[in-house]
Amino acid sequence: MTLASIALATALVTSVTMFLAQRFSTRFAAVPKAIAPARGSARAGVLYAFTKAFAPTAKESAALHLPSYLAGIGYHLGIFAALLRLLVSLLPVAVPAAANMILTVVLALGLACGLALLGKRTLDGRLRGISVPEDFLANLLVDVTLAAGLAASLDHGLMPWFQVTGAVLLLYAPLGKLRHVVFLLASRRWSGAYFGRRGVRPNPKAPGTDRG
Amino acid sequence: MAEAPAKAAALEQALHVLRGRLDKRTAAFLNACVRCGLCADTCHVYLADRELESTPAAKVERVARLFRRYHTLLGRLTPGLVGAQSLTQEALQGLAAAAFGRCTLCGRCALNCSVGLDPAAIMRFARTLLGAAGLVPQGIRANIEAAQTSGNTMSISPQDVRETIAWLENDLRQAIGDPGACMPVDRQGARVLYALNPRELKFFPLSISAAGMIFHAACENWTLTSTDFDITNYGFFAGDIEAQRAIAERLIRRAEKLGVRELVVAECGHGYRSLRWEAPDWLGRPLPFAVRSFVEVMAEYLAAGRLRLDPSKNPDPVTLHDPCNLVRHGGVIEEQRYLLRHAVTTFVEMTPNREDNYCCGGGGGMLAASEYAAKRLEAGRIKADQIRATGARVVASPCHNCIDQLMELNRHYALGVEVKTLGEIVADAVVLPGTS
Numbered sequence: 310m311t312l313a314s315i316a317l318a319t320a321l322v323t324s325v326t327m328f329l330a331q332r333f334s335t336r337f338a339a340v341p342k343a344i345a346p347a348r349g350s351a352r353a354g355v356l357y358a359f360t361k362a363f364a365p366t367a368k369e370s371a372a373l374h375l376p377s378y379l380a381g382i383g384y385h386l387g388i389f390a391a392l393l394r395l396l397v398s399l400l401p402v403a404v405p406a407a408a409n410m411i412l413t414v415v416l417a418l419g420l421a422c423g424l425a426l427l428g429k430r431t432l433d434g435r436l437r438g439i440s441v442p443e444d445f446l447a448n449l450l451v452d453v454t455l456a457a458g459l460a461a462s463l464d465h466g467l468m469p470w471f472q473v474t475g476a477v478l479l480l481y482a483p484l485g486k487l488r489h490v491v492f493l494l495a496s497r498r499w500s501g502a503y504f505g506r507r508g509v510r511p512n513p514k515a516p517g518t519d520r521g
Numbered sequence: 522m523a524e525a526p527a528k529a530a531a532l533e534q535a536l537h538v539l540r541g542r543l544d545k546r547t548a549a550f551l552n553a554c555v556r557c558g559l560c561a562d563t564c565h566v567y568l569a570d571r572e573l574e575s576t577p578a579a580k581v582e583r584v585a586r587l588f589r590r591y592h593t594l595l596g597r598l599t600p601g602l603v604g605a606q607s608l609t610q611e612a613l614q615g616l617a618a619a620a621f622g623r624c625t626l627c628g629r630c631a632l633n634c635s636v637g638l639d640p641a642a643i644m645r646f647a648r649t650l651l652g653a654a655g656l657v658p659q660g661i662r663a664n665i666e667a668a669q670t671s672g673n674t675m676s677i678s679p680q681d682v683r684e685t686i687a688w689l690e691n692d693l694r695q696a697i698g699d700p701g702a703c704m705p706v707d708r709q710g711a712r713v714l715y716a717l718n719p720r721e722l723k724f725f726p727l728s729i730s731a732a733g734m735i736f737h738a739a740c741e742n743w744t745l746t747s748t749d750f751d752i753t754n755y756g757f758f759a760g761d762i763e764a765q766r767a768i769a770e771r772l773i774r775r776a777e778k779l780g781v782r783e784l785v786v787a788e789c790g791h792g793y794r795s796l797r798w799e800a801p802d803w804l805g806r807p808l809p810f811a812v813r814s815f816v817e818v819m820a821e822y823l824a825a826g827r828l829r830l831d832p833s834k835n836p837d838p839v840t841l842h843d844p845c846n847l848v849r850h851g852g853v854i855e856e857q858r859y860l861l862r863h864a865v866t867t868f869v870e871m872t873p874n875r876e877d878n879y880c881c882g883g884g885g886g887m888l889a890a891s892e893y894a895a896k897r898l899e900a901g902r903i904k905a906d907q908i909r910a911t912g913a914r915v916v917a918s919p920c921h922n923c924i925d926q927l928m929e930l931n932r933h934y935a936l937g938v939e940v941k942t943l944g945e946i947v948a949d950a951v952v953l954p955g956t957s
Contacts, residue, residue: 331552336592338544344801345812348852358637369877370559370635377559381635436558438573439582441604443595444556484595485603489636492552497637499546504632507798508852509876 313469313476318399320476327483328491340499347506349513354505358497362510377429380422387419388451391458395475398468413462420455423448447486454478528610535654536608539591547646550638551588554581560640563633565879565903566623566896577630577640580619584647587612617656620647622893625884625900626758627845632876644885648760657759660889664755668768673751675719682706682747685722686729693733697953704733707779708744714781715743715815716752716772716796718789718921725921728788731948735819738951739827743785749775752792753922757799758886766803769795776810783811785818788942790844790884790920794851814847816919819947820856823863829952835865837939839946840913842871842904842927843878844920857919857943864950869911879903881918883926898933901926905934919943 310318343351365371371378390412397404404412427448430436454474461471482488504510561567561576573579586606589596596605606612624644631639651657664674671677683706690704705711715736721728729745736743749771756764773796776784786793797812822828841861847853854875861868871878882901887893904927908916916931916938918924927940 337548338542340544340546341802341805344805344807345798346807362637368635369563369633370557373562374559377557378635381557433558435561435573435576436556439556439558439576439578441556442601443603446602484593486555489553489555492549493636495549496553496639499549500631500634500637500639503639507850509849509854510632512852512854512876 311469311472313472314399316476317395317472317479320479321396321399324479324482328488331483331488332491332495343506347508349505349508349511351502351506353511354503354509355498355501357505357511358501362497362501377426380425380429383418383422384426384451385419387416387422387455390415390419391455391475394458394462395472398472409462413459416455416459416462420452420459423452423455427452443485447481450478450481451487531654531656532608532610532613535613535650536591538650538653539587539608542649543588543592543646547642548588548592550640550643551581551585553636553638554578554585555636556582557635559635560630560633563630565627565629565882566625566900568879569882569900569902570896574619575623577624577634580624580647581638581640581643583612583616583619584643584650587616613651613654613656616647617651620644620651621658621661621886621890622896625845625880625882625887627880627884628849629845629877629880632849645760648758649762650760652759652761657761658886658890658892660891661755661759661886664753664889665759665761665764665768668751668753668755668771669764672749672771673719674753674755675723677719677722679747682722682745682750685726686745686747689726689730689733693730693737696730697734697737699737699953702733702737704729705744706747710780711742711744712781713741713743713783713785713818714776714779715745715785715787716776716792717745717750717787718753718792719751720921720925721787725924725942728921728942728944731942731944732787732815734948734951735822735828735944738829738953739822741822744779744781746775746779752786752789752796754791754795755886755889757791757795758889762803765795765799769800769803772796773800773804773808781810783813784808786812786814788815788919788921788944790846790848790851790922793853794846797851814851814853814856814919816847816853816856816860816943819944820859823860828947829954830863830947830950831952832864832866832950834950835915835946836867837865837914838867838869838912839865839915839917840869840871840908840911841874842881842908842916842918842920842923843875844918844923845878845880845884847919848878849876853919857917860943860947861917864947865915869913871907871911879907881923881926881930883922883929888922888925897926898929901930902934905930905936908936908938909934913938915939915941915946917941917943917946 457471457474461467567575590605595603626641628641667674694702754768793814881904887897
């Protein structure tokens with residue numbers, strides 16, 4: 310193993326440990342189990358939150374801002390591809406040429422989307438108004454990792470640089486806004502269960518209606 | 522001279538809440554917000570005033586800054602980098618303006634958040650924190666005090682309740698020509714307890730008459746109560762955990778004492794939500810009776826053939842305002858439409874509608890917070906525009922809180938509509954047994 314690989318593996322273990330510690334921390338009060346009889350189904354609500362609710366038409370935040378929504382999708386595809394490539398770099402396997410080509414395209418797309426979102430945050434007065442310095446830092450950190458990944462996919466000799474930037478990103482992720490990667494899942498589960506249980510989304514049939 | 526120590530004590534109390542009363546769900550929401558700002562256009566307050574401070578993201582950020590300062594490593598080490606903020610009087614004042622003055626807890630942003638967090642839940646926590654610091658608007662506090670001392674927010678005595686109901690019962694008998702029609706009060710062992718918003722007794726007795734007519738037509742075994750009848754809960758609006766539980770418990774104990782099998786909540790969005798969804802959690806036990814909205818009960822009567830309606834008795838076009846607490850937070854979505862389709866000649870939907878509907882602007886206790894009256898009317902412009910676009914002459918809403926706001930919007934924006942409860946519209950269409 311190279312030094313960069315060791316750094317990446319160490320950062321990965323540290324990051325996962327920190328995330329788990331945060332996610333299962335007992336620092337905050339437990340949420341009591343809901344007692345009122347359900348009108349709908351919490352399970353159906355969670356399922357909805359992790360499937361249909363991701364459709365661009367499901368929420369106004371996406372439907373009214375399609376370019377931002379699509380940029381967000383592209384950005385996160387790039388990030389997941391980069392993380393996958395980093396994981397694979399720790400294994401004694403070679404990436405096939407076709408897969409590497411797809412990876413290159415996805416990383417390039419992710420980087421372009423990331424920079425576009427950074428540009429939006431810089432230029433859009435409303436978005437700038439709700440931003441904190443770390444919003445820019447986190448975006449740049451991810452963009453640098455994506456750029457390093459892109460460079461490494463074109464020239465494998467640059468892989469150690471990609472691994473080092475990846476290690477920095479992994480170590481930083483649990484500390485700043487990037488921790489939303491874990492808390493997004495928890496949030497969707499909470500709100501999905503909330504609206505599902507109350508029969509809001511999805512909404513079960515009511516007397517004389519054809520809505521289901 | 523005593524002001525400084527009092528303020529310091531208030532800050533200490535707020536800090537205690539921030540450190541010790543945050544639950545895992547709210548903490549997850551605060552950790553999840555990425556400040557994408559895509560929620561802005563989902564908020565009626567922002568759509569009306571276009572001020573950055575009215576975006577849900579900006580409101581959430583006021584709590585998130587405090588959260589990062591006291592609950593995250595970077596917030597403690599590099600507050601400037603992550604936008605962490607210490608709890609100060611200024612921070613609390615800003616938070617009060619956001620949580621009480623720019624948010625009605627309607628939850629439309631929660632349904633549309635790209636991440637899936639619930640800004641309204643965060644604002645409720647903000648209100649709990651502000652309550653600890655003594656920064657709940659006086660109007661809301663006064664309602665809590667009245668409910669806790671007299672049993673209802675308008676301090677109506679049991680004798681006044683009995684006299685008002687006797688008068689309404691007499692009217693009902695004359696209106697339908699049936700001397701046997703009755704509006705029972707404190708009847709032990711009735712199947713249904715119909716609980717009221719005190720404003721109905723004082724200002725909207727016709728909505729009680731309508732309920733009497735509908736229960737009579739459906740041959741229901743029901744009762745009203747002269748004590749602890751209040752379905753409203755300003756403790757809920759204030760985020761006052763102890764008060765909201767105590768207020769709900771009074772009515773629940775009264776229903777238990779009467780031995781009813783069902784508590785039917787009059788047309789009141791937050792009253793329904795408090796009693797149907799939240800109260801069992803507040804009390805930590807299931808209730809020994811069902812809790813339903815009067816809207817659900819009317820729909821059931823109609824579906825079961827216990828209620829016959831003639832839509833030609835309501836010839837004017839009617840539109841429907843969906844109360845946030847009944848619909849978005851309560852799941853009662855289609856029943857009111859089912860009723861209107863059978864009770865009026867022309868029913869026109871607003872756009873958007875159902876759980877996507879905009880708040881009227883009067884939710885979350887805004888109507889009781891006079892210091893935010895101008896903002897409330899400004900935020901109501903979105904609802905006024907929705908109503909105007911339907912061309913309807915009548916606006917139905919199964920919520921007395923919404924009705925108060927809609928009536929004010931009607932005057933302020935010269936909408937020229939009539940505002941009614943669903944029960945009033947249904948009662949107007951009732952065909953009594955033995956008549957055609």
